[in-house]
Amino acid sequence: MKTAAITSLLVSGACAFPWVVDTAGVDSSLLNARRLRSRQQAGTGPGSAAECPFNANHVPAAPVTAQYPYNNAKNGVKGNGKGGYQVPAPGDTAHQFQAPGPNDIRGPCPGLNAAANHGFLARDGIVTYAELVDAQQNVYNVDYDLANLLAALGLTLTDGDIVTEKLSIGCDATTRTSFNPTLTGSEPGLDGHNKFEADTSLTRNDFFTSGGDNFNFNGTLFGMMNDACDGDFNLQNLAKYRKQRYEQSVAENPNFYFGPLSLLLFGAASFLYELMPSGTRGYAPDLETISSFFGAEKQADGTWGFVYEKIPDNWTNRVDTYSNNDVTQQILEMYLLDPVLFGGNTASGTFDVINFGSIQNGELSADLSATDTSCLLYQLATGSVPSSLNGVITPSVDALAFILSKVSPGFANLGCPQPLT
Ligand code: HEM
Ligand SMILES: *[C@@H]1O[C@H](CO)[C@@H](O)[C@H](O)[C@H]1NC(C)=O
Ligand SMILES: *[C@@H]1O[C@H](CO)[C@@H](O)[C@H](O)[C@H]1NC(C)=O
Secondary structure, eight states: OOHHHHHHHHHHHHHHHHHHHHSSTTTOTTGGGGGGGGGGOOOOOSSSSGOOOOOOSSSOOOOOSSOTTTTOOTTTOOOOOOOBBBOOOTTGGGGGGGOOTTTTOOOHHHHHHHHHHHTOOOOOSSSEHHHHHHHHHHHHOOOHHHHHHHHHHHHTTOBBBTTEEESSSSSSSHHHOOOOHHHHHHOOOGGGTTTTTTTTTTSSGGGGGTTTSSOOOHHHHHHHHHHHHBBBBBHHHHHHHHHHHHHHHHHOOOOOEEGGGHHHHHHHHHHHHHHHHOGTTTOOOOOHHHHHHHHEEOTTOOOOOOOOOOOOTTHHHHOOOOOOOHHHHHHHHHHHSSSSOOOEETTTEEEEEOBBBBHHHHEEEOOOOHHHHHHHHHHHHHTTOOOOTTTTOOOHHHHHHHHHHHHHHHHGGOOOHHHHH
């Protein structure tokens, strides 16, 4: 019942913000069956199928080997969870940097783009669930529980395909991800807006203020982040910058929406100081490291241009794994340093707040219990239903069963509210 309650809160929240419902790719079946058609990704424009590259030569991710085992994470199973090693390993040519070609797909996530540029994910950007889980462990030493949660969120929230377990890390590549495009409709990939991708990103534009380009690197924003952080991309400085971006969106984006899933953006920001720093640089989240992962290159005139996301030379990953619990703590800490209201700008020009689980009157409480805290991410994953199977076969049951099989084991003992199946 709890999940039904959460879902209804999400639905009532979304109704106050009609563009959320009408946004291409957003699951609106929960709201109103008549709107089913309007959820599809726009057929043209940035991120659309029409503009999405097609690489006929799909080569899967290069697997880890006995010679270069990394965390020995293969086929979606749990790896060693012991980091502190160099990536890519010296001599491992299969995982050397290679710039993506014109037919390869990249998207809003620098962590996954970098992994694809090193062959830890399929270099064409059409990836599988197992590749996502393996790559996160082998490259960044993400804990198995968080690797699964992020991959499951990616697949279900952004309309990857839970039958083929394939996902585009960028634009709409339905012809390659879907088990049956006629039945599933479009699967917009990680570029799909107001799912995993959301407003107030660190270096990506808001969807509605940029003609739909919410996934390309923006050097102006990278420069703003570097200024706010003064070259030190730590928790405090990123909290400050995230607040600045939030205020910018409130002021500039009439369709601004900051929903429960926006919590994930605080998690992504924590990756700068938790997952990207290198042991060869004392694990400092410094400009040299961060600019390499974001593909940012300083131009002669002082502005920031884009090259390609690259794991820095001689990079060694974090020693301990980064878990669900770790990231939730960082999300809360960063949020509470500079709290903002959850909600959005409305058509009538006001900012309306929303309620969702632990978020009440637009605020995330500072004194959540430890269990509430750990369950937050779980609720985000189980409270949403992918649109890929809408109108086909009991979609919510299938999607929930998928999520449960992937992420529930890690949460089973916490007593998080179990969704209805
Ligand atoms: C399956 C795993 C993952 C998925 C599905 C995923 C997906 C995404 C998506 C959709 C965004 C865009 C959010 C937005 O700003 O609107 C994003 C942002 C980001 N991701 Fe990932 N991600 C994953 C793992 C990782 C990992 C392992 C790293 C580690 C380096 C990482 C680093 C980042 C960063 C730093 C951002 C913020 C970029 C910005 O705002 O400019 N991600 N990710
Ligand atoms: C980059 O971001 C800045 C600041 O938000 C914005 O003014 C500019 O239009 C963006 N550039 C592109 C190419 O989208
Ligand atoms: C990487 O390590 C090699 C060998 O120790 C060294 O020669 C090189 O300067 C290092 N490069 C960077 C960017 O630290």
